[in-house]
Amino acid sequence: MYHSIVLVKQVPDTANITGNVMQEDGTVNRAKLPAVFNPEDRVALEMALQVKDQFGGTVTAITMGPPRASDVLRECLYMGADQAVLISDRKFAGADTLATSYVLAEAIKRIGGYDFIFGGRQAIDGDTAQVGPQTCEKLQIPQITYLEEILSIDGRTVTARRKIEGGYEVVRSPMPVLVTVIKDAAEPRPFSARRVMAYKGAKSLMEIEKMAEGNSLLYVDQLVHEYESRELFIKTLTMDDLKLEPERCGVAGSPTKVFKVESVVLSGGEHEMIEPTKTGLGRLIDKLMDDHILG
Amino acid sequence: MSTTSSDVWVFIEQRDGKPADVSFELLCKGRKLAQSMGGSLKSVVMGEHLEGLVGETFRFGADEAMVIDHPALRQYRTMPYGRILSDLVRTHVPRIVLFGATIIGRDLAPRVASATRSGLTADCTDLQISDVAYLRKDYKKLLLQIRPAFGGNIIATIITPDNPVQMATVREGVMEMHAMGNPVAGKVTTIPYVPDPADELIQIVEQHQEENKVNLKAAPIIVAGGYGLGSKGNFKLVYDLAHALGGEVAGSRAAVDAGFVPPERQVGQTGVTVRPKLYIAVGISGAIQHRAGMQESNKIIAINTDPGAPIFGISHYGIVGDATDVIPRFIEVFRNKLK
Numbered sequence: 001m002y003h004s005i006v007l008v009k010q011v012p013d014t015a016n017i018t019g020n021v022m023q024e025d026g027t028v029n030r031a032k033l034p035a036v037f038n039p040e041d042r043v044a045l046e047m048a049l050q051v052k053d054q055f056g057g058t059v060t061a062i063t064m065g066p067p068r069a070s071d072v073l074r075e076c077l078y079m080g081a082d083q084a085v086l087i088s089d090r091k092f093a094g095a096d097t098l099a100t101s102y103v104l105a106e107a108i109k110r111i112g113g114y115d116f117i118f119g120g121r122q123a124i125d126g127d128t129a130q131v132g133p134q135t136c137e138k139l140q141i142p143q144i145t146y147l148e149e150i151l152s153i154d155g156r157t158v159t160a161r162r163k164i165e166g167g168y169e170v171v172r173s174p175m176p177v178l179v180t181v182i183k184d185a186a187e188p189r190p191f192s193a194r195r196v197m198a199y200k201g202a203k204s205l206m207e208i209e210k211m212a213e214g215n216s217l218l219y220v221d222q223l224v225h226e227y228e229s230r231e232l233f234i235k236t237l238t239m240d241d242l243k244l245e246p247e248r249c250g251v252a253g254s255p256t257k258v259f260k261v262e263s264v265v266l267s268g269g270e271h272e273m274i275e276p277t278k279t280g281l282g283r284l285i286d287k288l289m290d291d292h293i294l295g
Numbered sequence: 296m297s298t299t300s301s302d303v304w305v306f307i308e309q310r311d312g313k314p315a316d317v318s319f320e321l322l323c324k325g326r327k328l329a330q331s332m333g334g335s336l337k338s339v340v341m342g343e344h345l346e347g348l349v350g351e352t353f354r355f356g357a358d359e360a361m362v363i364d365h366p367a368l369r370q371y372r373t374m375p376y377g378r379i380l381s382d383l384v385r386t387h388v389p390r391i392v393l394f395g396a397t398i399i400g401r402d403l404a405p406r407v408a409s410a411t412r413s414g415l416t417a418d419c420t421d422l423q424i425s426d427v428a429y430l431r432k433d434y435k436k437l438l439l440q441i442r443p444a445f446g447g448n449i450i451a452t453i454i455t456p457d458n459p460v461q462m463a464t465v466r467e468g469v470m471e472m473h474a475m476g477n478p479v480a481g482k483v484t485t486i487p488y489v490p491d492p493a494d495e496l497i498q499i500v501e502q503h504q505e506e507n508k509v510n511l512k513a514a515p516i517i518v519a520g521g522y523g524l525g526s527k528g529n530f531k532l533v534y535d536l537a538h539a540l541g542g543e544v545a546g547s548r549a550a551v552d553a554g555f556v557p558p559e560r561q562v563g564q565t566g567v568t569v570r571p572k573l574y575i576a577v578g579i580s581g582a583i584q585h586r587a588g589m590q591e592s593n594k595i596i597a598i599n600t601d602p603g604a605p606i607f608g609i610s611h612y613g614i615v616g617d618a619t620d621v622i623p624r625f626i627e628v629f630r631n632k633l634k
Binding site for chain 1: 310373374377397398399401402404405406408409410412413414415416417418427429439440444445448449450451452453454455456457458493496497498499500501502503504505506507516540572573593594596597607608610611612613614615616620621624625627628629632633
């Protein structure tokens with residue numbers, strides 16, 4: 001029996017950026033980007049579910065993000081996570097990886113009792129690969145990054161293969177351990193239709209608050225209680241719940257700042273067009289030969 | 296703001312005593328950064344039997360080498376390396392610490408940044424020193440950490456204004472590497488290895504590494520193909536042209552994903568960064584991710600059916616046409632010239 005915590009993130013779909021997403025000042029209009037489940041985090045969840053399938057135990061998916069990040073938590077429930085936790089607070093906004101890892105590490109300490117922490121190697125919006133190791137450092141546990149495959153789990157020891165440049169290495173680590181997985185480590189399972197039916201109504205505290213807004217007959221506490229009893233409550237942790245130091249959260253806790261953002265401008269225009277004829281290509285090749293580039 | 300030093304540190308990465316090129320690239324860049332701040336450049340060398348490697352760091356501009364040489368450090372492992380480097384950073388408070396954005400660098404740098412609560416920027420493609428006005432405050436000689444973001448669609452400049460230590464990982468191949476004209480043997484500071492039980496938590500059971508047979512970075516001529524070629528069969532034209540010109544074959548990420556060309560030949564943001572004498576881009580539209588890996592090439596020829604393809608914007612010569620038509624003719628004309 002192993003308890004796994006999976007770190008997931010909702011990210012803008014940077015793979016499908018189209019013209020109207022880029023604004024004239026070179027910044028990105030995030031509102032125009034669809035929000036998706038970070039692909040490698042989905043692989044991380046699959047790995048955790050496989051550990052559970054084989055050895056029993058539980059899987060808890062957690063995310064730090066705005067209220068709408070509950071979408072990815074519901075997807076975690078659809079795939080098979082036992083529990084989902086949303087860590088959300090306006091004061092977390094603008095966090096860099098250091099501030100994010102502080103919040104995640106404190107939330108993980110609160111959840112406690114874990115054997116594995118799984119996360120994707122990196123998220124497609126920032127591509128930093130920093131949050132996993134930084135969270136891990138704060139928990140003072142070992143890490144296996146770039147994990148390709150878990151080879152064996154034996155008692156409190158895990159043996160795994162991780163990618164290195166031009167090859168791989170096999171490492172052995174005690175638990176608890178944090179692993180970050182690469183895209184090819186596993187094929188995420190599809191949603192279970194039964195679980196979609198069961199959990200599509202799952203709601204976080206913010207979503208319940210929104211429901212109660214403008215309806216004087218609904219009380220948040222009562223609703224939370226009701227959702228909890230039906231196992232449809234997405235546990236929600238705020239800065240106060242976690243008793244965090246405000247100066248280590250959000251913008252205040254982030255040593256790195258975005259100073260400038262530019263869209264990529266093409267220098268171009270000065271290129272010479274070559275006719276794809278024998279004469280045109282001949283002239284080009286002559287030029288390259290004269291410059292000692294060819295020949 | 297308490298700035299205690301103007302020193303630049305470069306973490307020297309090695310596997311089995313073989314250093315990573317990016318470490319030397321960073322020494323060359325680090326030297327310039329240190330000069331513009333009036334500080335010195337220090338290499339941090341960890342491993343076993345490091346004499347030769349330490350000397351190499353002087354050849355690439357280090358003023359001083361901080362050396363931790365011990366059998367327990369023979370292979371890179373997160374825990375001892377992270378702990379030792381974090382302790383050194385806490386004690387000496389360098390102004391800048393640079394790592395290669397390699398698997399080792401990306402495993403180590405975040406641990407050290409977290410332990411020392413330093414700012415860390417990943418995958419930089421350029422670094423500069425500049426005075427900065429930020430939120431109505433003036434900062435002297437900050438490190439501008441320039442990196443692509445949002446899947447390469449924007450270029451962000453990141454600063455670490457109020458923190459004593461600025462850390463960055465830097466992509467391989469983007470900084471130029473050249474040994475010093477007259478290198479001076481620098482100071483060697485030996486730091487004793489003091490074991491810690493946590494160092495041994497993770498054991499390396501085995502390691503397999505193959506020397507990359509493809510060395511795109513060293514190739515003077517590269518012919519690269521993209522998804523626009525449409526099929527693996529058409530991609531053979533890229534091999535034909537490379538063969539005729541004596542060049543190496545490369546591909547865009549889309550071509551790699553489509554299985555036209557193996558991943559070790561990928562040029563671009565998630566592949567290799569190259570700067571050959573001649574780069575011929577065939578059927579590559581020229582997404583920023585690809586351009587990031589080849590735009591420093593000396594001469595660029597683009598062959599594309601779409602005259603509006605962004606690749607033409609950074610090319611020196613553009614040929615609008617179908618590769619299946621243009622490449623055989625190119626080869627024929629070239630062969631005739633050689634006769």
